[in-house]
Amino acid sequence: MFVKEWSEKLTNHAKQQFMNSSFWIDAASHGLSWEEAVIDMPTVKAAVNRMDKASTAVLRAFYSCFGAGPVHEERLFSSGALRTDLSGAEFRYGLIQLQNAGILFALRKGWGERLYALPSDCFMIWHHILFPIDAEPSAINSGYGHWEQKQEESPNVLLGRQLLAAWAELGRSGLGLTTKGTLPKKTAAKVAQAIGLADSDLLQAGWQAEPEDPYAPVLSFVLKLSFQLGVLTCADGRLKWEEDALAAWMNQSEASREAHLLRWCLDELLTKARNAAALLIRLAPGVWYSELELERQLNRIGMETDEWGAQSNWASWLNLLRALGWIELAHTDSEKLLRWTIRPQDLLEKQQGKTSFEPILLEPNGDIIVLPGCHYSIRWELELIAERKSEDHISIWKLTRQSIGRALEYGRTISTIMTFLHMASGDAPLSPLLESSLADWGKQGAGQEALLVERFHSYPPMPLTAQSASEIVLKSPLQTLEHYELMNHEDFTIERFLPELDRVPLSWIQQLRSYHHSTRLEILEKALSWQTPVQLSIDESVVAFVPAKLERLEGGWTVTGILREDHSYREVCLTPEMWQGMKLVVPGASGFV
């Protein structure tokens, strides 16, 4: 789920309390709400700087092992805690701190099952701060070395444009459903064909449609995305355009739109490779990187290399990003290369509402040149009134007798087409020949009135002005969490996880003292049951020790555990006479962590 969806599940009281966390002091001083703070890069950076060691360690471990989650509590403590140097109680303490700041959330799934997760749109932003990288661009950027790009390594057109083409085909083919509630086969085939993405691109990357989904994978994917973008709904046995949502989607800048789609797709498609994905999106756009370099970076920041190690998967994921139009691939004799064709960082930054769009260019031969910054409402209309000849950085459409004939059948008139062309081109004059051709082509019959109206609704013209569009709302593809109960963070205190804390003598946790060997044993037993460290004074220095095992021997006992020294942690076996004073550490309540 995205922040927006978490926010809907949270009470205002909870959100206000999150902002009382010491982590958010800077955010609170700037008057930011929780929703704003958790996805604002500078604020997140300040929050991470203010975090205690345990919270940072827990968060890093969570990211490394489980991405944005969800993960069962048992697994979090068994696998996640192993990734840190923290004791169990310290890990719990860090986790509670993060819950109290609204960074990680606990959810109840059924009886007794507890899961942890975080807003998936936070993941990439926080990853950036938690795991700094220094990826070196490939030498080929400077013209060194021989490299090659095969056709199958070059990128498709951007997903946004692929979607638009699919929707245009849907609009032209009609929105009616069969009695089984599915698109007619012919329509389904045409829409799937309009997309550059192939079934194999999705399947090889492990994407699966819902069980019993009747369509080819590509079409399922497009429809799922369309529903979650809110541009399509299903009612009364047919699909229906949600014109406000469609207008809002079209009204975004291309960069902003692709950033939204990238975020959604990373959630939908790269759940098993989130860290690799997070690393990927931090690479500089338009610069070639070697896959080996990325592997080095992943190792450097201590990521699970399993996700990387699955070579075939990795290749499939990269291919999928290529098929979605966002990266291009290449190779040398010895390594594979990749390069972003978009600015993935847009996903991490707040998108400024861009309202200026490039006008179309009308050529006297009927060609229409469409630059990358063209408003999507214009592309939408062109898909009806003209024939798309090519799609690349620049797309070229051509006005023809046939395309104008089709537009007339969908309720357009030569007058509305002329008005559209004038508006879309920024009032550029039409060449007299083209104008005359349009008038000629307009003499074709438009068909029956009733059919005209139906088709008009199937392919409605979209507004060209920014003001008419409402805000885009993108739902996360991972909706399963919606069904789980969000647990109250106030129920999680460290005391709850340290049984009989109130029965322990205060001096045990407040003072560094010398005790009798039997008391030392008692204190260590308590530390073991709480999974907390003890502080030991050994030869005038104070160190932390995390007990792992007590062994009784004839006439005494030994304790084995991790001794934390200045720059190293080592496993040691101690006997009670080996230290002088000791203290039980309650994370967050006494001593240090």
Add this chain to the structure above:
Amino acid sequence: MLEKQDLPLIVQSDMTVLLDYEHPRSEEARKKLCLFAELIKRPGNWHTYKISSLSLWNAASTGMDAQIIIESLRSYARYGLPGVMESNIRKLMDRYGKLRLQIYEDKLLLAGEEVLLNELAAHKAILECLGERSSGGAWAVNPEYRGQLKQELIRLGYPVLDLAGYHTGEALSVALRPATLQGKPFSLRDYQRQAVELFYKEGTIQGGSGVIVLPCGAGKTIVGIAALARLNSATLILTSNATSVQQWKEELLDKTTLQPSEVGEYTGASKQVRPVTIATYQILTHRKSKKDSFSHMKLFSERDWGLIIYDEVHLLPAPVFRMTAEIQATRRLGLTATLVREDGCEEDVFSLIGPKQFELQWKTVEAEGHIATVKCTEIRVPLDQGMSELYHSAEKRSRLRLAAENPGKVAVVRQLLERHNGTPTLIIGQYLSQLHSIADTLKVPVITGELPQEERQTLYEQFKSGEVPVLAVSKVANFAVDLPDAAVAIQISGSYGSRQEEAQRIGRILRPKDGLNEAWFYTVVSDDTSETDYAARRQLFLLEQGYQYELEKSP
């Protein structure tokens, strides 16, 4: 999206490049781009160029390398370079110069990297052309296979540097005249001189074969004649039709020291083989039946030609290519207005005639005043009621002709003649009956294929002198007639949407004019008929070359 830079080029993945002609830096970008890309169309402010293997190898032949090309593109590319474009440029440029045909110890050898030679020799078609392998790894080549080998290698994607040189051929003393026979001062224009020098390359083995691309009216014939005079050797000139043969002959005699006895015509009517011989492709490819051989191909070996000029090289027929493959030791000059061939044989032109040595854009020549500025107008004439009924009741295939022969066009032509009274005008039509009818009505002479060549020449002369100010001509005027000083062309009917024909017809009025250097091209079509669609299709080529059409409606 990657950030947009304020630059004039948009480089596409399909190897096309769009130039924003309105951008302040467009001219500097254009100058670099045209060194390694072909202009495909320029209908408005966005000009489309295509980078192909041939355009790159043409660039390589002038000394450019991949890095220069990539840097040129990168420094003007608004959205950067797609990887596939950069990769393809490197791959293709890397192939240029990898293979060489050269003479060593009097033997013709194919030399190059051993791995590549091995790879290529595995192809049967290549192996057929190869002899023994030398100790140095190069393959001996039978000189007869020199052309065929180049063709086969280029089909496999590998150009060959042909450094095997040429034989000088029979010597011929010829020079350009400082003044024409008619007494007008004559000298080469700068671009013509440059084109000849780039072809000749000081007589080295690096020069001597290649193609010069000049727009109609820019003096391709003069370039050919100057090349002939530069080489001073017997020359065979191949051109597209008999009228063009005449024109070449006249120009040769008018502008060089050649005597009539030194210039021969080799056509259907005459079979003279002289130190300079002008022949048509048609006669070379003539044979009695499909089973017979091309008996006139012997012309290639009837004299020791030092140069062969292929006029309108984009029309060169396949049998002539085959013959050309066998005479690769002779210097070859191709002349054309476009490298684009309808039959896709551009590679054969590259391998058998040679790389592009020089090109000048149509509009550049116009801007410099070397050809006239043409104003194109389409005039739409309604069908009268009777014709309209007839048109709509006619079968589809008959409709175009009815529309084309709309009698209402006569009045428009009359008005145009009045508008341009005193200006030499051609009325060009497809249908003889229509031409005769209009000529009778307007009292102008007609030139059609029916008219004997001599009578045609007489009329051309009268037209040239101004004695006959208006001529009606059929499609015989499409090719290389080069009627002098026609300033107005009125097209009353044409072939179905033939863009080539439209270009040829406008070519008739491109010669520079005195005064404002203007010319007018009118297309008269019937309104509300399919003729307007065909006209639109015909206009595409010129629109894409940067010409604009105005529209007038006749009441």
